[in-house]
Amino acid sequence: MDLKSTNASPVLTDPAPINNSRLGIPSSLLPYPQSGALFTSAMLTIPRKKPGKLDDVRSNGWLDAMISSSPPRKKVLKDFKVEVTSDDTDIAYYSWMLKFPSALNSFEQITNYGKNKKIVMFLDYDGTLSPIVDDPDRAFMSDDMRSTVRNVAKYFPTTIISGRSRDKVYELVGLTELYYAGSHGMDIMFPVSDMISTDHSNSIRSTDQQVKEVNLFQPASEYLPMIDEVFRTLVENTRDIKGAKVENHKCCASVHYRNVEEKSWPTIAQCVHDILKDYPRLRLTHGRKVLEVRPVIDWDKGKAVEFLLKSLGLSNSDDVLPIYIGDDRTDEDAFKVLREGKRGYGILVSSVPKETNAFFSLRDPSEVKEFLESLVRWKQWSAKY
Numbered sequence: 143m144d145l146k147s148t149n150a151s152p153v154l155t156d157p158a159p160i161n162n163s164r165l166g167i168p169s170s171l172l173p174y175p176q177s178g179a180l181f182t183s184a185m186l187t188i189p190r191k192k193p194g195k196l197d198d199v200r201s202n203g204w205l206d207a208m209i210s211s212s213p214p215r216k217k218v219l220k221d222f223k224v225e226v227t228s229d230d231t232d233i234a235y236y237s238w239m240l241k242f243p244s245a246l247n248s249f250e251q252i253t254n255y256g257k258n259k260k261i262v263m264f265l266d267y268d269g270t271l272s273p274i275v276d277d278p279d280r281a282f283m284s285d286d287m288r289s290t291v292r293n294v295a296k297y298f299p300t301t302i303i304s305g306r307s308r309d310k311v312y313e314l315v316g317l318t319e320l321y322y323a324g325s326h327g328m329d330i331m332f333p334v335s336d337m338i339s340t341d342h343s344n345s346i347r348s349t350d351q352q353v354k355e356v357n358l359f360q361p362a363s364e365y366l367p368m369i370d371e372v373f374r375t376l377v378e379n380t381r382d383i384k385g386a387k388v389e390n391h392k393c394c395a396s397v398h399y400r401n402v403e404e405k406s407w408p409t410i411a412q413c414v415h416d417i418l419k420d421y422p423r424l425r426l427t428h429g430r431k432v433l434e435v436r437p438v439i440d441w442d443k444g445k446a447v448e449f450l451l452k453s454l455g456l457s458n459s460d461d462v463l464p465i466y467i468g469d470d471r472t473d474e475d476a477f478k479v480l481r482e483g484k485r486g487y488g489i490l491v492s493s494v495p496k497e498t499n500a501f502f503s504l505r506d507p508s509e510v511k512e513f514l515e516s517l518v519r520w521k522q523w524s525a526k527y
């Protein structure tokens with residue numbers, strides 16, 4: 143692993159000062175709400191802005207990205223007024239699988255490569271461990287999936303890496319035997335007892351819910367008041383857009399449009415665009431029917447994987463095989479790190495063909511469960527022989 147790059151400050155150089163002064167108090171003294179905390183407009187009066195002309199989001203590609211996010215299985219070819227049948231979809235999927243084979247069909251290849259190595263698992267949450275549902279607050283994982291992940295963690299060091307806040311994803315997964323990285327890897331926690339090395343300046347010691355001593359790494363900690371402020375503005379300014387939902391993930395904020403009528407997508411995009419104009423230190427990324435606002439720092443799920451491998455003493459690529467399973471564009475950063483460094487395997491969860499840096503594919507969370515169960519069985523079997 144390139145240690146130098148992870149030891150450098152993850153904050154991208156940008157001359158604009160961080161605008162904590164907007165709030166009038168030093169950031170270190172600011173309280174920020176826990177994940178999922180309900181925002182009441184009484185907390186702060188924010189002048190509401192009507193979205194500007196919708197030209198920006200049409201020309202900057204945001205709208206196209208929104209339309210292509212989470213595509214439906216059946217597509218209508220508008221120009222020809224024909225519907226692509228599921229047979230056509232299947233043909234497209236199977237030819238895509240020639241390039242990104244099923245991790246289930248390639249199981250032997252994966253385990254042959256991992257035979258004398260320590261396998262380290264990284265799992266995304268939404269769309270990977272839990273199916274995508276309309277209400278983000280109801281994205282529960284099944285008890286079966288939970289027990290599968292528990293078993294995986296018995297044999298392989300396992301981290302959940304999510305775009306959600308760390309607290310929220312821990313609440314949803316509920317397993318103490320895992321490591322957790324929330325806010326797309328900008329909020330990482332693991333027990334000090336498992337730590338082999340860290341010399342990162344953004345690491346601090348803390349205690350978790352079980353009062354265990356933990357290492358907390360938050361490369362975007364100085365942005366927390368700014369994210370909180372933007373979250374409130376987003377809530378206020380999207381209030382009249384039916385179906386819009388804004389989440390505060392502590393180090394980033396999400397604006398969901400899954401339940402917004404398609405004709406209002408330009409309005410919601412323009413609304414986010416207008417707010418971001420006031421925050422040059424924040425940027426936008428796209429997820430599955432969600433716009434994500436996050437700090438302009440050189441940190442993502444890929445960097446988080448590298449950081450965790452190093453901190454846990456697992457960065458020797460000859461002895462270690464990291465496997466990362468995820469479904470989202472933000473997971474591509476991790477797939478890329480594994481592919482480019484020839485370090486491990488990315489597995490994309492998708493039921494439609496997609497451009498990806500992953501090596502393998504799985505169709506949906508049920509196939510993820512099957513793959514994880516096979517891995518556990520293989521490990522138990524190989525321990526005997």
Ligand SMILES: O=P(O)(O)OC[C@H]1O[C@H](O[C@H]2O[C@H](CO)[C@@H](O)[C@H](O)[C@H]2O)[C@H](O)[C@@H](O)[C@@H]1O
Pocket residue numbers: 266267268269273274275276277278279281303304305306389396398400429430431432434470472
């Ligand atoms: O990194 P992840 O764990 O995959 O988190 C990414 C986003 O997941 C959630 O949104 C997605 O799942 C929702 C529930 O199925 C769905 O309603 C939404 O449309 C998806 O985008 C979460 O709510 C986001 O904040 C995360 O960033």
